[in-house]
Amino acid sequence: xxxSDFDFDLPDDxxxxxxxxxxxxxxxxxxxxGTLHDGRVxxxxxxxxxxxxxxxxxxxxxxxxxxxxxxRDSAQGPVSAKIEATLLEPRADGxxxxxxxxxxxxxxxxxxxxxxxxxxxxxxxEDGQGQLxxxxxxxxxxxxxxxxxxxxxPPYIAAKRAADEQDKTxxxxxxxxxxxxxxxxxxxxxxxxxxxxxxxxxxxxxxxVTLHVGAGTFLPVKVEDVTTHRMHxxxxxxxxxxxxxxxxxxxxxxxxxxxxTTALRLIESAAKDGQIHPWEGDTDIFIYPGFEFQVADAxxxxxxxxxxxxxxxxxxxxxxxxxxxxxxxxxxxxxxxxSYGDASLLIPAKADTx
Numbered sequence: 001x002x003x004s005d006f007d008f009d010l011p012d013d014x015x016x017x018x019x020x021x022x023x024x025x026x027x028x029x030x031x032x033x034g035t036l037h038d039g040r041v042x043x044x045x046x047x048x049x050x051x052x053x054x055x056x057x058x059x060x061x062x063x064x065x066x067x068x069x070x071x072r073d074s075a076q077g078p079v080s081a082k083i084e085a086t087l088l089e090p091r092a093d094g095x096x097x098x099x100x101x102x103x104x105x106x107x108x109x110x111x112x113x114x115x116x117x118x119x120x121x122x123x124x125x126e127d128g129q130g131q132l133x134x135x136x137x138x139x140x141x142x143x144x145x146x147x148x149x150x151x152x153x154p155p156y157i158a159a160k161r162a163a164d165e166q167d168k169t170x171x172x173x174x175x176x177x178x179x180x181x182x183x184x185x186x187x188x189x190x191x192x193x194x195x196x197x198x199x200x201x202x203x204x205x206x207x208x209v210t211l212h213v214g215a216g217t218f219l220p221v222k223v224e225d226v227t228t229h230r231m232h233x234x235x236x237x238x239x240x241x242x243x244x245x246x247x248x249x250x251x252x253x254x255x256x257x258x259x260x261t262t263a264l265r266l267i268e269s270a271a272k273d274g275q276i277h278p279w280e281g282d283t284d285i286f287i288y289p290g291f292e293f294q295v296a297d298a299x300x301x302x303x304x305x306x307x308x309x310x311x312x313x314x315x316x317x318x319x320x321x322x323x324x325x326x327x328x329x330x331x332x333x334x335x336x337x338x339s340y341g342d343a344s345l346l347i348p349a350k351a352d353t354x
Contacts, residue, residue, distance in 0.1 A: 001289065003224050005320065007306045008327055016336035017160050019170050024195040027335055027342040031318065031326050033349060038333065041190045041343055042198075044300075050203025051254035053246060054300075057185040057263045058208040060176035062087065063149030063168065068114035070106050081105045083112050085120075086152060088129065088182060088215050089235075094137060095123060099215070100130040118144040142179065152182045152215070154339050156305075170340070180212035180235070186339040187260035187301045205254075207245050211236035211262040211283075221307055226288055231309065233282040234262075238270040240278040246295065247276050255297040261310050267295045288312040289320055298347040303330055303337040318346050 020026035023041070030037040030047055048054075064087040071080045083106055088097040100106060106122055112132075113119045118141075120132040136144050151167040163171075173188040174196075200206070216232025223229050246256055246267065258264040265287065270279035271294040286309065299317055304310040315323045326344065335342045 001226050003221055003226055003307050006226070006308070006311045006315065008324070008331070010306060010331060010337060014331065014334065014337045014341075015156055015160070016338060016340040016342075017157050018166075019189060019340040020336075020342070023174075023190050023192045026190050028190075028345060029326065029330055029333075029335060029342070030345045030347070031322070032345075032347040034322075036326065036329050042195060044195065044345070045198045045202050047345060047347075048199065048202060048204045048257070049255070051205070051249070051252060053205040053207060053249040053254055053256050054199070055207050055209060055242070055246065055256060055258040055263045055267055056173075056175060056188055056191075057211050057213075057260055057266070058173070058175050058177050059181040059185060059210050059212050059262075060179040061151065061172055061181045061184050061213075062179050063145055064088075064152040064182040065150040065163065066114045066118075066145075066148060067150075068112040068119075070110050070112045072110065085112065085114075085130070085132065086182070086215065087132075087149075089212070090180070091131070094133070096120075096132045096134065098130045098132050099128075103128070103130065106130075115144065115148040118148050154183065156338055157340065175208070178210045178212075180210075182215050183213040183217050184339065185211070185213060185260040185262045187343055189340070190343050191259070205245065205249065207242040209236065209238045209242050209263055209266050211266045213262050217310075221309060226312060229286065229309065231284040231286040233284040235282050236262075236266040236269065237280040238266060238276070238278055243270065243276050243278045250276075250295070256295050257298045257300060258296050259300045261299070261301055261304075261313050264296050264299055264301075264313070268293060271295045286312075287316050289316045291316040293317065298345065300343060300345050302339065302341050302343055303327065303335060305338065314346060318348050 026041045028039045028041045066085040068083050069080045084101040086099040120134045123133050124131040150163040151171045153163045171184050212235050214234045221229050269283040269285045
């Protein structure tokens with residue numbers, strides 16, 4: 001299984017830099033039973049059945065991009081340098097792992113000032129990452145970060161424009177509540193309150209799980225033999241109530257449909273023995289063709305990068321040839337790609353409704 005098997009040509013103008021407004025007006029490509037249907041996200045109420053269960057990731061994206069200054073006394077007098085920091089994940093001791101640019105401009109023990117309220121000391125440098133100790137913690141830290149930080153837009157959007165205040169709303173799900181992600185579960189960005197209400201009126205059940213999406217989700221696959229790729233680890237939790245409800249849906253013959261690859265990876269991590277259980281910890285599950293799904297019957301997801309692990313995941317669900325056909329249709333039909341792009345509802349043959 002070669003990396004080149006997951007490549008395709010994507011015109012640059014199909015990469016979305018802003019989401020659809022309203023959220024649920026985004027286009028939706030439904031793939032079911034070998035047929036493709038073009039519609040809108042609002043059409044989910046027609047495709048989902050009473051007794052189906054959506055699994056939603058309730059992680060909250062933190063404004064993880066920070067711009068600050070470090071100050072130092074030198075033989076020539078006081079000097080300062082601009083330092084850009086992207087927070088990656090909190091550590092057990094209360095510090096934060098972060099990418100610092102330029103890393104060579106700062107030394108261990110120095111302070112970076114991000115705002116009047118927020119600063120951090122560089123405690124260590126390991127594996128090209130800095131370990132930052134902030135001057136604040138808890139809700140004080142959250143408030144100062146919200147004021148000083150910018151949303152960590154994916155590289156393919158950040159290359160086209162800088163993050164702005166609108167992204168603090170756009171790059172967050174309407175149900176986000178557990179802070180810790182540095183990337184959004186982007187398929188969930190298509191949902192708004194009217195759509196959620198319509199789905200619940202339809203009899204669609206909803207469960208929430210938490211997976212804190214890390215910056216590693218954007219790391220490219222660098223090995224030609226994809227089976228040797230090592231995934232980044234991300235912290236997640238499937239609570240007892242969610243696990244029981246998902247199991248009950250399966251037992252009753254309903255479909256379990258995660259919204260986003262993050263929710264899918266998490267529930268499959270919690271069901272490695274064939275039955276979903278409450279689960280908490282770091283998962284580095286890598287799903288590629290040949291994977292046997294234990295829980296997910298279908299998937300709602302955006303359109304993914306060529307040669308990415310997410311493209312491999314949807315290929316595992318639908319089959320490589322079918323995904324190639326789906327993506328060819330999406331490109332030729334002008335669907336918008338990646339985090340702020342359009343959505344697909346992928347229903348493999350085994351999950352077809354009788």
